[in-house]
Amino acid sequence: MGMETKTYRGRVEVKADGEQGEFSAVFATLNVIDHDEDVTVPGAFGEQRVLIEPWNHNYQAPPVGRGTITEDGDQAVVNGKFFLDTDAGREHYTVVKALEDMQEWSYTFRIVDGDIGMFEGTEVRFLRKLEVIGVSPVTEGAGIDTHTVAIKQKRPLPSHSTATTDAAWDGPANEARARSGEDEAYYKRIFAWRDPDGAPDVKASYKFVHHMVAEGGAPGAANIRGCQSAIGVLNGGRGGTTIPDGDRQGVWNHLAKHLRDADLEPPELKALDSASDGAADGAGDGEGEAGDGKPSGVPLRDVQVQLDILKLSMEV
DSSP: OOOEEEEEEEOOOEESOSOTTEEEEEEEESSSBOTTSEEEOTTSSOSEEEEEOOGGGOTTSOOSEEEEEEEETTEEEEEEEEOTTSHHHHHHHHHHHHHGGGEEEEEEEEEEEEEEEEETTEEEEEEEEEEEEEEEEESOOOOSSOEEEEEEOOOBOOOOOOOEEOOOOOHHHHHHHSOSSOOHHHHTTTOSEEOTTSOTTOGGGEEOOOEEEOTTSOEEEEEHHHHHHHHHHHTTGGGOOOSOGGGHHHHHHHHHHHHHHTTOOOOOOOOHHHHHHHHHHHTTSOOGGGOOSOOSSSOHHHHHHHHHHHHHHHHO
16 A cells, blocks of 8 residues: 655644754644544554654655654654754754744554544544654644644753762862863763753853863763762752753752762752752852862861861860
């Protein structure tokens, strides 16, 4: 049987989780009569790997991404990723994100199993098993209640396991040793957050340094004190953080993973109100997310002097 296409319209919601270039779209609704007088029944899609086809199913051009389709309740969803290392992939990603609720989706399929019958008093074609070849953003659609769920941007960088160290921590010094002009893979080994509006090869696009960086810029182990200090910033210490509130959990997950790898229980992530209170207490040191792991207020050397004096007085 030949290929057919169906097309749907929906909204775009920009979210902060996941890898840049990823998207999630509802491309079909099950158990409703669509504008072609077809009813796609639950189980028709199952789980399949698909191509993300160029705009309007342009088969003269290569695919612009790939994805997996699944069913979620009465919806068929594609979770995909545009190829951002190609011009076409970047262009599709930019347009889909910008169109928001004007965006429409189409999918190309072959009918494996189908029949004619009655549904809610209307003669329809039941689509019971489909082979989906590809999903594509398109200009005009004819569907029922579908939408792009999310265009995912890389803000909190994905958690990873590395060696850890409890060496002395100096955040600004380690950040200064990180090289400029490197790719995102390099900076992911040093930082926990990236500004989605910043260029991925610009060091200033990244925050929450927590890895040791050697002379010459080689990334090293995650520093326990650096991770703890960064969580303190998330909780309002050292003046707090300027990253979006919705990114705090993802950054905490990244830092907490390193601490658990070191067999340490990470400090909890405070609610925003509590974190705001902490920011007021810790403001003014000017070191932001690159904090050196030292508490704001009394310098550590002064605390040590006070402890030595107390010890001497007790011995006397």
